[in-house]
Amino acid sequence: MYVESVEIRNFRNLRQLEICFNKRYNYFYGKNAQGKTNIIEAVSYLLSTKSHRETAVANLIHYDDTASVVMGQVIRKGVRDSVSFTLGEDKKVFYLNRQKVLPSVLVERFGVVFFDPEDLRLIKDGPDKRRRYIDQLISNIHPPYRKAYRQYHHLLKQRNALLKDPSVKEYGELFYIFDKQLAGLTKYIIQKRLRYLKEIQTVAQKIHEGITDEKERIGLKYQTNIIDEYEKIKDIEKIYLTLLKQNFVYDKERRTSLLGPHTDDILIEVNEKSARRFASQGQQKTVSISLKLSEVELYRIQKNVQPIVFLDDVMSELDEKRRRRLLSLLKEGQVFITATDKIDQSDIDKDEIALFEVIDGSVVQMDI
Amino acid sequence: MYHYAQPLQTLIDEFSKMPGIGKKNAQRLAYYVLSLNDMEAVALAQAVIDVKEKIHLCPQCFNFTDDELCDICRADARDRNTLCVVSTPRDIASIERAREYKGSYHVLHGVISPMDGIGPDALKIKELLSRIAQQEISEVIIATNPNVEGEATALYLSRLIKPLGVKVTRLAKGVPVGGDLEFADEYTLISAIEGRQEM
Numbered sequence: 001m002y003v004e005s006v007e008i009r010n011f012r013n014l015r016q017l018e019i020c021f022n023k024r025y026n027y028f029y030g031k032n033a034q035g036k037t038n039i040i041e042a043v044s045y046l047l048s049t050k051s052h053r054e055t056a057v058a059n060l061i062h063y064d065d066t067a068s069v070v071m072g073q074v075i076r077k078g079v080r081d082s083v084s085f086t087l088g089e090d091k092k093v094f095y096l097n098r099q100k101v102l103p104s105v106l107v108e109r110f111g112v113v114f115f116d117p118e119d120l121r122l123i124k125d126g127p128d129k130r131r132r133y134i135d136q137l138i139s140n141i142h143p144p145y146r147k148a149y150r151q152y153h154h155l156l157k158q159r160n161a162l163l164k165d166p167s168v169k170e171y172g173e174l175f176y177i178f179d180k181q182l183a184g185l186t187k188y189i190i191q192k193r194l195r196y197l198k199e200i201q202t203v204a205q206k207i208h209e210g211i212t213d214e215k216e217r218i219g220l221k222y223q224t225n226i227i228d229e230y231e232k233i234k235d236i237e238k239i240y241l242t243l244l245k246q247n248f249v250y251d252k253e254r255r256t257s258l259l260g261p262h263t264d265d266i267l268i269e270v271n272e273k274s275a276r277r278f279a280s281q282g283q284q285k286t287v288s289i290s291l292k293l294s295e296v297e298l299y300r301i302q303k304n305v306q307p308i309v310f311l312d313d314v315m316s317e318l319d320e321k322r323r324r325r326l327l328s329l330l331k332e333g334q335v336f337i338t339a340t341d342k343i344d345q346s347d348i349d350k351d352e353i354a355l356f357e358v359i360d361g362s363v364v365q366m367d368i
Numbered sequence: 369m370y371h372y373a374q375p376l377q378t379l380i381d382e383f384s385k386m387p388g389i390g391k392k393n394a395q396r397l398a399y400y401v402l403s404l405n406d407m408e409a410v411a412l413a414q415a416v417i418d419v420k421e422k423i424h425l426c427p428q429c430f431n432f433t434d435d436e437l438c439d440i441c442r443a444d445a446r447d448r449n450t451l452c453v454v455s456t457p458r459d460i461a462s463i464e465r466a467r468e469y470k471g472s473y474h475v476l477h478g479v480i481s482p483m484d485g486i487g488p489d490a491l492k493i494k495e496l497l498s499r500i501a502q503q504e505i506s507e508v509i510i511a512t513n514p515n516v517e518g519e520a521t522a523l524y525l526s527r528l529i530k531p532l533g534v535k536v537t538r539l540a541k542g543v544p545v546g547g548d549l550e551f552a553d554e555y556t557l558i559s560a561i562e563g564r565q566e567m
Contacts, residue, residue, distance in 0.1 A: 144554035154516050161482035173527060174487070177480070177520040 001110065001305050002334035003043055004080075006072040010062035011087075012038040013361045021334070022354035025327075028338045030358035036338040039358065040310050042070050043336060046083055047110035047308065049094060049103035057087050074110065077305065081109070108143055111307030113296050117317050122291060123275050123284040127265035134266060137295050138196050141302045145192055152185040156257055164255045171248040179244045182260065183237040189261045190224060191233060196298075197222055197266065203297045208290040211325055218287060219269035225259055286322065293329055306333035315339040376402065428499070430475040430492050431457050440464075440473060447471045449506040453496065453525065455479050455518065459511060471509070474499065479517040480524060488524060496525075500534060507535045514541050 008017040013035045028036045045051055051060070061068045071084040083106065085094045094101050096109070122129055139146040159178045162168055201220045208218045226240050227233065243259055244251075251257055268275045268287060275287055299307045309330060315323055316339055324347060327335075337343075343355070355366040372380065376398055384394035401409060425431070426438035433439070440446060440460070450471030454460055460473050476491040499505070508529055512518035526536045542560035543552050552560070 147553065147555065151516060158482050158516065158520070165482060173524060174480070174482070176527075177523040178516075180523060181516065181519055 001074065001076045001308060003047070003308065004073040004075055006043055006046070006070065008039070008042050008070050010065040010068040011042045011070055012060060012062065014038055014042065015062065015361055017361075017363055019356070019363055020354075021336075022352065023334060024352040025348060026334070026336045026354050026356070027343050028336070028356045028358050028363075029340060029342055032340065034358045035361045036358045037312055038361075039356075039363070040312060040336045040338055043072065044112050044114055044308075044310050046070050046072050046085060047074070047106060048112040048114070049085070049092075049106050052114045052116055052310075052312070057090055057092055061087055076110065083110075104143065107140075111140065111299050111303060111305060112310065113140075113292070113299065113307050114310045114312065115292050115314050116312040117314060119292050120285050120288045120314065120317050122288040123268050123279070127263070130266045130268070131262070131264065133291065133295075134193055134197065134200075137200070137298065138192055140295075140307075141196070141299060142192070145189075148185055148188050148192075152182065152189060152261065155182050155185065156260070156262060160256050163251055163257065169252075171245050175244070175248070176241075179241055182244070183240045186226070186240050186261055187233070187236045190222075190226070190236065190264070193261070193264075194222055194230065194233070199298060200291065200294050203301070204290050204294040207293050207297065207329065208287065210329065211286055211290060216270050216283075216287075217272070218290060219267075219272060221267040221269065222264065223267050224261070224264040282319075282322075285318065289322070289326055289329075293326075296330070296333075300333075309333060309335045311335065311337045313338055313340075315343075316341070425475075429473045430477060430495065431460055431473060445470070449504055450509065451496075451499070451505055451507070452509045452511050455512050455521070463511065471507075476512070476521070479512055479521040481517045491521075493525070493528070497528065497532075500529065500532060505534055507537060509537050509539065511539045514539075 002023045003021050005018070005020045008014045008019075010016075017039070019039070028039055030036055041051055041053070045060075066088060068087040069084065071082065074081045074083055082097055083095065085092060092103075094103055094106055096105060118125070118129070119133075122133055135145075135149055139149065155178055159175070159182065162174055162178070168174065197220050201218065204218050204220070208216060222230075226243060227236055232239060240260070244257075247259055251259075268291075270279050270283060270287060273279075275284055279287065296307055296309055299305075311326075314326075315337065318326065327347065343353075350368050353368065355368060357364045357366055371377070379398040379401060380391075380394045383389055383397045384391055386394075389397070401412065404412065422434040423432050424434075426433045426441055428437055428441045431438045431440065435442070447470050451474050452463065452469060452471055453474045453476060454463070455476050455478060457475055460475065463469050463473075474492070474496050476493065476496070478486050478491050480486060480488060480491070500508070508525070510522040510525055512521045522538055526538070529536050540563050541556065542563055543549060543556065549557070
């Protein structure tokens with residue numbers, strides 16, 4: 001799968017652009033604030049219907065204009081799709097082959113793995129980043145998960161509203177009717193997370209062995225306060241319900257729900273030791289890369305199609321050795337890269353890379 | 369910028385407050401009203417006044433009615449031992465369209481939603497319980513929507529009513545008739561499998 005070309009109008013600082021891409025590497029470089037990220041954001045938005053930067057639709061439109069259009073030609077399993085979206089005041093509409101479609105249709109059809117510098121801090125940062133990693137990965141491969149996940153958070157909002165209500169002083173029926181539903185979804189979410197964590201572990205181990213010359217072993221352990229042994233997963237609904245009742249006083253005091261998949265974490269280990277506590281900065285980055293590349297590999301295995309990979313400003317965070325490793329590990333599929341410096345492309349076949357310099361919202365293709 | 373004459377602007381503003389009506393639709397409607405002859409326009413205005421003056425809640429089931437009791441509560445042919453609990457009067461219209469259900473209704477006028485400050489006391493639940501206490505009710509069918517709030521409300525009601533010795537049922541969830549299994553989401557399929565029936 002690859003994007004053949006794209007036409008961008010009024011997207012962020014990009015007035016009007018037409019770009020033909022290479023099937024493999026597309027490298028955008030230039031000074032800061034020229035629009036490099038905006039270009040790959042437009043392309044990834046077209047395929048995944050969302051931005052890696054959380055933002056209102058209005059912020060995506062050029063400040064001098066009221067509407068934005070992006071059109072692209074995508075080749076997927078030999079078939080050409082023409083995809084586009086239009087953005088106007090608070091409204092976004094997606095089209096697939098000139099037919100209006102729901103965003104989910106595009107998400108299902110095209111696979112995107114977006115990699116930004118924050119992903120390199122997967123190990124160092126808080127548990128929310130690791131939950132986001134696993135939740136995004138599962139939603140990408142298995143779309144019903146997204147629905148369950150959203151419903152879970154909707155229930156949580158209702159529950160937290162109850163906790164904030166000063167007239168509700170005891171754990172009563174009102175909690176039960178929401179907690180019962182929460183328990184069902186908790187089982188579903190944790191089961192899925194455990195299952196995919198296992199799959200990631202297998203894939204990540206292979207990739208990581210390749211990066212570290214078989215010196216390091218990666219371990220992924222799911223951490224939840226609800227159960228201590230995973231054999232108990234079949235009883236998790238009952239256990240969780242009891243726990244929510246027991247923990248009510250603390251929840252009430254903090255006016256928020258403290259237990260559940262939304263506070264769980266993933267313990268990442270290198271050679272059986274916590275990577276967060278014992279691995280060096282460089283090691284942590286390497287593990288993060290392995291995990292992110294597993295996302296690409298897992299998508300390919302499960303969906304039987306190579307996802308398109310976006311590396312936004314990741315290169316500058318890595319040393320020369322890791323940069324080369326990362327590129328060599330992306331052996332297949334289309335890759336979009338942004339960076340401030342030109343690339344040393346001596347490792348890459350000339351036919352397999354297109355270089356673009358980005359200056360003030362316009363793009364010049366450079367010779368290699 | 370162009371300004372509408374004030375009365376026209378007021379009418380546009382009123383229309384645009386309505387659900388599903390945007391600025392442009394509100395303009396169209398306002399121009400349409402302006403194009404009506406006097407008699408038609410007065411009839412429209414009178415209809416708005418009448419609906420507010422004459423429509424009230426049926427004291428028994430809380431559906432909208434202009435009579436002492438609503439049509440369904442008055443009808444002799446209706447089974448008074450079965451109650452179908454819905455969240456809005458609109459849901460009655462939907463179920464009636466199927467022409468299958470012959471029992472009575474009870475409208476809650478909402479669902480439990482702490483986020484919106486709606487608790488059980490804001491709904492017609494007390495009224496439902498006293499109806500069950502006073503009338504011979506053999507079954508309560510809960511027909512709230514199958515979403516978070518609808519499910520929570522259904523669970524709440526069932527836990528209140530069941531101890532009274534009344535049978536409580538919930539609308540089945542499953543694959544839509546005439547639909548394709550391929551397009552049913554995993555959730556619907558799970559509940560369809562759970563709620564399967566012997567043939």
